Amino acid sequence: MDHKFTLTERHEFVALAVKTGKSNRAIAKELGVDEGTVRRDRKFLATPENERPVKVPRPKKPKKQRRAGQLGPDERLRRRL
Numbered sequence: 001m002d003h004k005f006t007l008t009e010r011h012e013f014v015a016l017a018v019k020t021g022k023s024n025r026a027i028a029k030e031l032g033v034d035e036g037t038v039r040r041d042r043k044f045l046a047t048p049e050n051e052r053p054v055k056v057p058r059p060k061k062p063k064k065q066r067r068a069g070q071l072g073p074d075e076r077l078r079r080r081l
Contacts, residue, residue, distance in 0.1 A: 005031065007055075014041040 005013065010031060017027040024042070028035040044052065071079070 003032075010037075011041055011045060014038055015045055018042060018045075 010033070013031060014027055017030070022030075024035050024038045028038045031038070
């Protein structure tokens with residue numbers, strides 16, 4: 001599959017695949033991820049919910065400032081036409 005899954009979707013898919021008895025390699029191949037990713041997901045799913053780490057969102061990086069005189073792609077296209 002060439003579909004990007006959210007973390008929750010991937011965990012659900014891994015849980016279902018484990019119940020059907022699929023190997024880590026088979027699950028990884030179906031999801032298009034590394035086997036280590038599946039291994040980490042299985043470890044996460046085996047941890048009781050109250051002991052799972054809480055995911056804290058990272059602060060967003062500030063956008064890079066363009067130097068004066070540089071034109072954006074829209075402005076370059078507009079000037080060419």
